[in-house]
Amino acid sequence: MLKANDIGYWYDRQENSLFEHVNLEFKSGHSYAIVGQSGSGKTTFLSLLAGLDKPRAGQIELNGEPINQLGLTNYRKSHVAIVFQSYNLFTYMSPLNNLLTAMAVTSSSHKGDKKFAMDMLQTLGITDEQMTKNVQKLSGGQQQRVAIARTMVCDAKLVVADEPTGNLDEENTQYVIEQFQKIAHEQHKCVIIVTHEPDVAAACDYAYRLAKHEFTLEA
Amino acid sequence: MNFFKRAWLNLTAKKGRSILLILVTSAIMLFVLAGLLIRNAADTATNNAKQSVGATVTLSANREAAFKKMRSSTSTSKTSRPKLTTSPVKLSDAAKIAKLNNVASCTATVSTSANATGFDAISTSGSSDSNGGGMKGMGGSTTSSGDIAISGVTSTSATSAFENSSSKITKGRGITTADEGTNNVVIESELAKEDSLKVGDSIKLKATTGTKKTYTLKVVGIYKASSSTSTQQGPGATDPANSVYTSYTFANTVKGAKYKNTADSVTFNVSDPAKVSSVKTAGKALINTSKYSLTTDDSSYQTVKASMANVKSFADKIVWLVAIAGTIILALIVILMIRERRYEIGVLLSLGEARWKIVAQFFTEMVMVLIVSIAIAGAGGKFVGNQLGQQLVSQQTTTATTTSSTSTQQGPGGSGAPGSSGTGSVSAQKQAELDINVSVMDLVELGGFGLAIMFLSIMLASGGILRLQPKKVLID
Numbered sequence: 001m002l003k004a005n006d007i008g009y010w011y012d013r014q015e016n017s018l019f020e021h022v023n024l025e026f027k028s029g030h031s032y033a034i035v036g037q038s039g040s041g042k043t044t045f046l047s048l049l050a051g052l053d054k055p056r057a058g059q060i061e062l063n064g065e066p067i068n069q070l071g072l073t074n075y076r077k078s079h080v081a082i083v084f085q086s087y088n089l090f091t092y093m094s095p096l097n098n099l100l101t102a103m104a105v106t107s108s109s110h111k112g113d114k115k116f117a118m119d120m121l122q123t124l125g126i127t128d129e130q131m132t133k134n135v136q137k138l139s140g141g142q143q144q145r146v147a148i149a150r151t152m153v154c155d156a157k158l159v160v161a162d163e164p165t166g167n168l169d170e171e172n173t174q175y176v177i178e179q180f181q182k183i184a185h186e187q188h189k190c191v192i193i194v195t196h197e198p199d200v201a202a203a204c205d206y207a208y209r210l211a212k213h214e215f216t217l218e219a
Numbered sequence: 220m221n222f223f224k225r226a227w228l229n230l231t232a233k234k235g236r237s238i239l240l241i242l243v244t245s246a247i248m249l250f251v252l253a254g255l256l257i258r259n260a261a262d263t264a265t266n267n268a269k270q271s272v273g274a275t276v277t278l279s280a281n282r283e284a285a286f287k288k289m290r291s292s293t294s295t296s297k298t299s300r301p302k303l304t305t306s307p308v309k310l311s312d313a314a315k316i317a318k319l320n321n322v323a324s325c326t327a328t329v330s331t332s333a334n335a336t337g338f339d340a341i342s343t344s345g346s347s348d349s350n351g352g353g354m355k356g357m358g359g360s361t362t363s364s365g366d367i368a369i370s371g372v373t374s375t376s377a378t379s380a381f382e383n384s385s386s387k388i389t390k391g392r393g394i395t396t397a398d399e400g401t402n403n404v405v406i407e408s409e410l411a412k413e414d415s416l417k418v419g420d421s422i423k424l425k426a427t428t429g430t431k432k433t434y435t436l437k438v439v440g441i442y443k444a445s446s447s448t449s450t451q452q453g454p455g456a457t458d459p460a461n462s463v464y465t466s467y468t469f470a471n472t473v474k475g476a477k478y479k480n481t482a483d484s485v486t487f488n489v490s491d492p493a494k495v496s497s498v499k500t501a502g503k504a505l506i507n508t509s510k511y512s513l514t515t516d517d518s519s520y521q522t523v524k525a526s527m528a529n530v531k532s533f534a535d536k537i538v539w540l541v542a543i544a545g546t547i548i549l550a551l552i553v554i555l556m557i558r559e560r561r562y563e564i565g566v567l568l569s570l571g572e573a574r575w576k577i578v579a580q581f582f583t584e585m586v587m588v589l590i591v592s593i594a595i596a597g598a599g600g601k602f603v604g605n606q607l608g609q610q611l612v613s614q615q616t617t618t619a620t621t622t623s624s625t626s627t628q629q630g631p632g633g634s635g636a637p638g639s640s641g642t643g644s645v646s647a648q649k650q651a652e653l654d655i656n657v658s659v660m661d662l663v664e665l666g667g668f669g670l671a672i673m674f675l676s677i678m679l680a681s682g683g684i685l686r687l688q689p690k691k692v693l694i695d
Contacts, residue, residue, distance in 0.1 A: 052688075097228060
């Protein structure tokens, strides 16, 4: 589904590149973890896959088509859903409106379907009362669930998550891990998670380690 | 069009910020509206002045040419004393001018004097004795020497004294065109009181020239001259209370047979003051300019026009200054708002929202604020506009009055005759009042200004949105 073709990235000089000549393939129905030390370039790699930035070398292909040709805005809108460590929800909205807004912006096939969004929130443990409250009144774990629900109501086949359990306790971490696996295996989407946590990496189907500017598949 | 919903959700969720935005925008809109109202009111006042203040063109003897003729005769004839000879205006000439475009009406004036017979004229220390007093003035006539000043008119209501209310009919009626050929008279209230005269009584006047015939006149009205008019006289002038109005035909009869169908002057009222010059030019083509002259008087209109032009200019400055300052203030607020909401913008960009739609969301929010602000400004605009407008007008009127009073002061020997005082400034002051009202069109105009201000401020601030990179906001 998604292919990194010989991509490289550096900030100021190529000699100080974060990584170069990376060739990886990510398939639908699987979950992938990217692990590595802080500052190794994991999140930067994820931002390239999410279409938030462009690689300095090489190209990323979606189903054989370079994402640059699709247009990064269009690519993000139609093909990618992103979950962040700090949730990045619309703070002035309720959980329900967060989902409805995401569905409207991404032109989801369920656009405007309030019941669909409510069912999704309920599935992730958000009560009816919590759905219409301001999202900031929810706990961190609940907010991350809303963020995950947001990726599930959109039609994007690629879900990328940057440290999604970084701010969560053990119980919520376990819950979030399970949800991502469901997204990959039940919704048949491609899930790519950047994480520091071994439990999260272990739960994924594949884990790549970024070290010394290279990706290696872990056993 | 999800940005409409987002804009609404944002405004309703952040009430405190929205109220502050509404207050700031209302203040800006209030001053813009006040400026617009004053500007529009000044326009209306100027247009009203065109309709009501009016302007006149006066046909009278060409005194300048007469003086020239007198001097030339002096150089040729050393034996006799030179005499200034002026030609009375022929009514047939006046009729030609009255037919010109933009001439609304005309009124003839004939001035003369006669001696009171059987009643006493008012005697003042400044005037000579009641018999054969030195009456002067009367619109430039030099033929009179009686103690009663006769102003023969077409209609009293068309004279400037009655038009600007410095003289008012208190009993009976004024002279009208129906009085042509009659011996009806309107006398001053002080004279009536002194001689116990009332409407319906008769008085007798004896001509001071020609056959010195005595005429019997019927009092059809009594007028009251304002104190300012009464006091405007110099040494040698008869008391203003001795001024009477008759029809111009009677005044001509008193002057003598050769004055039949003539007048000292004929004043034409021009419907549009802006056309005074063209009426004067067209009129000159119809008369013998060596005998007659045409003079224009649109001073009242010019005073109002100048005063309103100043008010309008100031109002324009208010509108533009507030609009520019408002744009800058709102742009700064929006820039700060964008900095505060960069995460929200980042999330929208990560979801694939088009940048123009994000700009449109901010614009929609500001338009919603603007709608409430226009309603608030509409409610308060009339009050602020009135306060500001009347302050401006009072300053302008003070200036205009000072200018007018300088130009209308009479010198020694000036006439105390009715209608002769320069009171154009009075009517100018009356017209220079602003009628400030908030109309739907004003609000539409304000909305246009508001939209332009909002659009410019959002455009100035949107550079921040257009440059914003979601990776930098959300990940770096």
